[in-house]
Amino acid sequence: MDRKVIRVGMLGLGTVGSGVLQVLTQNGEEITGKLGSRLEVKKIVVRDVSKKRGVGVDPSLLTDKPEDVLDDPEIDIVVEVMGGVEETRHLITRALENGKYVVTANKDLLAQYGADLLQVAGAHGKNIYYEASVGGGIPLIRPLKRCLAANRILSLRGIINGTTNYILTQMSREGKEFEEALSEAQAKGFAEADPSSDLEGRDASYKLAILASLAFSSRINLADIYVEGISEVKLRDIRYAAELGYAVKLLAMAEENDHGLKLRVHPVLIPLTHPLAAVSNEFNAIFLNGDAVGEVMFYGRGAGSLPTASAVCADIIDAARNIKHQVENGIVEATFGEKPVIPIAEQVSCFYLRLKAKDQPGVFASLATAFGDARVSLDMIIQKRSDAETAEIVLVTHGVSEGSFGQAIAEIKAMPAIKSINSILRVMER
Structure with missing residues (x-):
């Protein structure tokens, strides 16, 4: 009827x-x-x-x-x-x-x-x-269910939280410190009075759980998603990233291989040549890779x-x-069944490391030894004098297991010449 x-x-x-x-x-x-x-x-x-x-x-x-x-x-x-x-x-x-x-x-x-x-x-x-x-307002669920149903989804990467993207954009483009950018986001209605769910990555992890369940036909437990927020990202890191040819974004990422699923939400240095690097302010974008369709990007306002x-x-x-x-x-x-999830310690990433060390001979040799012992290969190095006695060193590694990188960091922290490790971020391979 x-x-x-x-x-x-x-x-x-x-x-x-x-x-x-x-x-x-x-x-x-x-x-x-x-x-x-x-x-x-x-x-x-x-x-x-x-x-x-x-x-x-x-x-x-x-x-x-x-x-x-x-x-x-x-x-x-x-x-x-x-x-x-x-x-x-x-x-x-x-x-x-x-x-x-x-x-x-x-x-x-x-x-x-x-x-x-x-x-x-x-x-x-x-x-x-x-x-x-x-x-x-970005169509995502329906395309995954229908338009891309014939594909095996290989991976998805996305900027799916407008609050954090607005803050990082303001820090990058306007040179604002984190707190100033957050206050502005709240004044414009892009951030809640209590923004902790956004800033700590929980909001993005909820969204990733939904997308990954559809993309990989699997139940996703929130506890299996590795999550870091943006609260520790400093303006100094964003400036160094730009100098190295990267933009800093909070990415939600899911990937499937023969061993299981990789599920993570954390800040990433993205090459400026990648489409996601250009996504600014409160806008969202999701980059999907399917075995038949190839790479597809969805873009638009992620809230409001x-x-x-x-x-x-x-x-x-x-x-x-x-x-x-x-x-x-x-x-x-x-x-949907449940697929195994690969622990973060077993996953491979490139890393950005910023530290302060005594400006004295032998520091780089000690760092090289620590990285060599952990089988960590270095890609880029920047050194700038911080004051008369201190140098600020920025290192970018090639791909390495999270466990091996953690081993190197533990050894570096114990060095007398190292004053502080100020920032550790992951890097998307070029």
Whole structure:
């Protein structure tokens, strides 16, 4: 039976929720023309129905009772844009058990409980749509599921956190120190009042877990992702990187080889010739390598009310099409197994090292011995006088196992001539 009206219930009306309502309202005629049915927002769950809203909304649509959405048999699609994990997990489970399709932008929830929720959806012949969970308005989830489905994905590398990319861009282009760049990001709305999830790399690790699970058809445990943030990246390192022909970015990386998966999030010196080096400010980009398609890059705004709402609304339309054509959904992702993950100590990286040493004969010989003992080969060296008695030394290595590099660092730290090791970063091979 052809459905003339498909009804939507929303959980949340914050920044993203307001954007979703705005897009559905202002583009309603276009959506109806493409879908052949009208989308109607029937109810919106908020914590405080009396709160003034930044978006025009009929007060009769608002409720503070989740059951008004979850248990309403007329509501076909539940859109979760409230955030949070534990409470939200129970609400989404209830929606699926009540036979509703679910659309969500909640990366934290999906990274932790996505596989379990997909199993619930599959058991009830429904689906969870989550395009907006990674990359804001950049289409990523759908291409991985559909357009690139015939490929074996070999690797993915991405700038998937706008806050850290904005900070690093400001440090690089404007010469701002970390704290100044962070304050500016917060003032412009690119960083939360508590930015720790972004700065420490957790936000990017949640997104990587979602992308890697699709790319490699495997459940991804967050604990298996190696994570470092950008808090220790200094302006001095960014300037040295530029001198050496690199830009510093927070990268999320996943790769599969015969031994398993490599999963990591950390700052990386990227060659200025690589497309990711040019991605600036709050923009995101993901670089995929498939065995058939080759290299593909997705680029756009990775956050914000309307870019994220664009992806949420696309998912709503997808779900509505399935309802309109009475398509029952079996969830492929729910059957994913678990592939082995290669520990970070066994992975190979190139390294950037900045240290201060006494300006005296024999220092380089001692460093060369330490690196030689650990089978670490050096690629580039810069030495600059720091003061009358101290030299600042920057070294870039060729590829070496993390364990071997750690062995060399332990030996260097014990040298009397070494005053301090100020920075260690990884380097993308040219």
